[in-house]
Amino acid sequence: MARQARAIQTRTSILLAAAEVFDERGYSTATITEIIARAGVTKGALYFHFSSKEDLALGVIAAQLELGPLPAQRTKLQELADQGLLFAHQLQYDPLTRASVGLAMDQWSENAEGGNPFHGRPFQEWADRLTELLVEARERGELLPHVDPAETAELLSGAFTGIQWTSQVLCQRRDLTRRVIAMFRHLLPSVAMPQILPTLELSEERAVALLASRDAALEAEEAEADGDSAA
């Protein structure tokens, strides 16, 4: 493996280890020592990539936000639903996603000792992405005339936050996909033109398939990067 590919792999292992440790311990009690042990790297390797615990947390949040767009669908509203389904499913299985949400919601009280500097940070970003999707949906005539994309995006982002939080507290998010499907079933009739509604697919199976195709796409990207750096 070429040096660049190895560096990327080391960085990814560190980020995954950091995500697991942040997810399990919370930001304030997570230690760099434990992240180094979990990643199986040297202290030097970690500090080559990340300067501090704060830098590691920023890396985790950025890696989750970079996961990029899903495949295009017949309607923008299906793409919106797909984002929610995938996010719900990832929160159950992907440490990066879980840690990002954990970092954003950790330390409710801003005055508490060790309060973390990421409180709330990714939420505006998520709401902005949903607004963009809804504006595109409106341009294609998919939305009811009274819908305000920013207001609906804000609602979706806030409601999702609370639904995943409640599901986490009550059952470690085991029922999250079902709860998110219920959210879309309740909200979409107030948002979509009636003829769009029957075309929208919302199911646990779809969430599973979206995650599998996302993973396959990421693996293909990695293989290509490996090939490039070996060439």
Add this chain to the structure above:
Amino acid sequence: MARQARAIQTRTSILLAAAEVFDERGYSTATITEIIARAGVTKGALYFHFSSKEDLALGVIAAQLELGPLPAQRTKLQELADQGLLFAHQLQYDPLTRASVGLAMDQWSENAEGGNPFHGRPFQEWADRLTELLVEARERGELLPHVDPAETAELLSGAFTGIQWTSQVLCQRRDLTRRVIAMFRHLLPSVAMPQILPTLELSEERAVALLASRDAALEAEEAEADGDSAA
């Protein structure tokens, strides 16, 4: 003032002071010393009513849950909306409500040091109350036939949790009533029979009026309790 009335007043002052301190500092960093100073009571008076910090937190949660039902309306769905409007408005102005939600959401990571034992506690209670209201609404023919009261209650409770959280992080809950009205406007068309929809009142003014009438009712109750114990 009779001894019993004075004891009730002391207990209430302690609970309000505890609510303020929990709200400002979070559970883990709040101290009984600060609560005693804030309430202006002696250490002996506090320990007469509450045995520990945990006991104080349980008292705050119980006091918030005891706030009781709102005046009956023409429809159960209006009563449901009124609960949400009042709760949104109280979260902006009532330390007991704010502290209850804070205690329930404090310490996202259960493994963090000083994790509090109230994590998530009131949420099942709130969902159960909403389920009861929706079952009554169904019995009166106010709901669309496919609505599952428990599922809709769970969604409302989860969505509300996240909406108030986001509003807290972004602007200290200053826009919360507006966000909760947007939530009901999006959700009620999937829940209510169409002829109910135009009768439902959702406005900031209604939220203000509900809080004023709740406060007047509580003051009348207190005056009666005073009269009883003086008699």
